[in-house]
Amino acid sequence: VFRAYVLPFVLFLGALFLLSVVRMLVPKSDLLFLAHPEFWVFPLQTLVCGAALVVFWKYYTFDFQRGVVLGILAGLLSLAIWISPQWLLGVAPRVDGFNPTTLAQDPTLYWLTIIARFARLVIVVPLLEEIFWRGFLMRYLIREKFMEVPFGEYRLFSFAAVAVLFGFEHYGPDIIPGILTGVIYNAVAVRTRSLGACVIAHAVTNLGLGIYIMATKQWGFW
Numbered sequence: 424v425f426r427a428y429v430l431p432f433v434l435f436l437g438a439l440f441l442l443s444v445v446r447m448l449v450p451k452s453d454l455l456f457l458a459h460p461e462f463w464v465f466p467l468q469t470l471v472c473g474a475a476l477v478v479f480w481k482y483y484t485f486d487f488q489r490g491v492v493l494g495i496l497a498g499l500l501s502l503a504i505w506i507s508p509q510w511l512l513g514v515a516p517r518v519d520g521f522n523p524t525t526l527a528q529d530p531t532l533y534w535l536t537i538i539a540r541f542a543r544l545v546i547v548v549p550l551l552e553e554i555f556w557r558g559f560l561m562r563y564l565i566r567e568k569f570m571e572v573p574f575g576e577y578r579l580f581s582f583a584a585v586a587v588l589f590g591f592e593h594y595g596p597d598i599i600p601g602i603l604t605g606v607i608y609n610a611v612a613v614r615t616r617s618l619g620a621c622v623i624a625h626a627v628t629n630l631g632l633g634i635y636i637m638a639t640k641q642w643g644f645w
Contacts, residue, residue: 424570427479428559431472431551438468461521462536469543472551483554483618484574490615491623497611498627501604505597505628505644506635514596517643524640537637540645544633549625552589556605557612557621561585575616582609604628 445460452458508514523540526533562569564581586609590602611617611624636644 424482427482428554428569431475431479432555434475435468435472435548435551438464438471455525459525462526465521465543466536466539469539469547473542473547476547476550476554483558485619485622486617487619487623489617490611490620493615494611494617494620494623495627497607497624499631501607501624501628502631502635504603504607505600505632508596508600516639517596517641520642521645522640522642541630541633544629544645545626549622549629553608553618553621553625556585556589557608558618560588561609561612573616574618575612575614577613582613585609 442460442464445457445464449457449460456463509516521540523533523536526536558574559569561581562572562574562576564584565572565576565578586602586605589605589608590598590600593601608621608624611621615621632644636642
């Protein structure tokens, strides 16, 4: 059970580490797959993590029917937190990042990249992160035998620690929005006692952010 809740997230981080290593070892290249390793590392990450989720699926209890409305509202509120600094504080657009238009000359590859990116953003990431942060760590910090702790059990230390760590998973300018979003998702867990509601909230946020990225071309939000 421990592996089911932790391994998909570890694999996710491992792919990010691989991306960093490739970028460090090959800072410049005329080859697309070396100059922009994100174009193959992210799809690989999606496939590997998605496969892990399928293998361990029987260990998860989502209760998707509970807290759907609250999950959607929480997801929209979190989305507003991520993009509001630009609207309220005049923060500069974030145009540097994973830019799929690099592949615009090949429509098939371009759309496959977009589909893979949204599959990662809206399906795989919400599932594995909520399974780890709210499903595992928020309970593990209460009791080592975390499966004995009801999902959504509130303790101040575990609630605060998970919110802060979730924020620091999102580096740079995303730390503060990440912490606030962590608080919101934690609150959904406590209020609904439904892992599924947390996944829905996370997916709504990420879907909205993905649409915002495509509309504004602010690839730095990926």
